[in-house]
Amino acid sequence: MPPNKSHKHVTCQNCLARKDSLFCSMTGDDLDTIESNKSCSYFKKDQPLFIEGSLPRGVFCINDGKVKIYSRGEEGKEQIIHVATSGEIVGFRAMFSGEPYSVAANTLEESNICFISKSDFLNLVDTNSTLRNGILKELSKELADRASFIKNMAQKSVRERLAASLLLLDDIYSEDYINLSREDLANFVGTATETLIRLLKDFKDEGFVKTHVRKIEVLDKEGLIQLAGS
Amino acid sequence: MPPNKSHKHVTCQNCLARKDSLFCSMTGDDLDTIESNKSCSYFKKDQPLFIEGSLPRGVFCINDGKVKIYSRGEEGKEQIIHVATSGEIVGFRAMFSGEPYSVAANTLEESNICFISKSDFLNLVDTNSTLRNGILKELSKELADRASFIKNMAQKSVRERLAASLLLLDDIYSEDYINLSREDLANFVGTATETLIRLLKDFKDEGFVKTHVRKIEVLDKEGLIQLAGS
DNA sequence: TAAGAAGTATGATCTAGATCATTTTTTCGC
């Protein structure tokens, strides 16, 4: 029986996730404003935060849980762009572009997620230059990440990409085992589910990972780094 | 004989490219500051603006010409992420992230490009909120573009990607024919040069494009849109 | 706790596209 996360109200002041987030340096006053205007909800597994094409009303702040950011191709196949975890703020890109969401976001597991309205968030960004600089920095880093994502997609084999993805996910899941369905993992790596399953089996046989039913334990980081290449 | 662009000094005030750029709304004072601090140079074809891993000293503002933004894979193969044209400001991502360039930039043809130092640029961003918002918007849009780039890479065939790329480049080269080497085009589409050449031949046979030696004229936009899919 | 559904696994087959080799065309420095 998994620990029941269910709903619990977390105040911004006490939010443990905040220290890892863009809001880490937020001062008393700003924090109070957000705290009194935010709403906090419990999400079950695989619930949408927003869908592709809809208009953003605010940003989501992950207190606890995991969220996949993805885009759906013509035949409905998802490409997962990012897996967000506690402390991350999701959906602020569309806040600035003024355009509808170009991606969708769903919870990957039970999660506690707060919501801050567009106006509250934009006010904050406008008045708090530390936050603003943090956001510029964050956007820039993501842009760099995506450039290398594109390069890997174009030039690396599925085997190499799987190794790189497992390392990345191992970081995101930190002390836990990686907990994604084979299909989600395939959609992150950018391959067919069957291919992913076969390669994962190879990785097991070669001692890089161990599976606990659907969860994946990384055994040999060094080996995977080797395999993933530059 | 191509028109000789060679060096010409352009003032920010008279810069025709500015109206399409992030600097479009810049006011007299800010403009004067930049004008007196910028430097303006003529670049020959295939000269680097900056290389992967080096530290940024400022941003580049394309007055006239084309610049490829790319990243090099293990075996040296380039993945072109973006082709920048007049009015675009190149290299401002790394300005905010505080990290070395994660990509490189080279001219694709003779170009006139101005340089604005890091401190001048950051000052401007800090004091000019219109510019700042423009930059946030621009970063966000690029992030969305790259998400769809990733999806296309993962899910579309080379044929579909070539169609999409030609449409994109046709826009960038606006009134001119697309002018990229087959190798650069292949590195943009994310395929082998031979494969690109073969597919381009198919496109010629099917009447979508016409080639003028190395230059490519798009004949049937609608057809390419059809082919490129969503 | 049983049955259905969803997820995982494996096998067989097929092809888009990479790779290597060679020829032809274009470009560019002298």
Added chain:
DNA sequence: GCGAAAAAATGATCTAGATCATACTTCTTA
């Protein structure tokens, strides 16, 4: 304008990985 070198084109071959079919396992929930 000429010769070398780079770029473009074409042909032959090979394989990573997609797709389709089916079976097995693990979750759900009645």
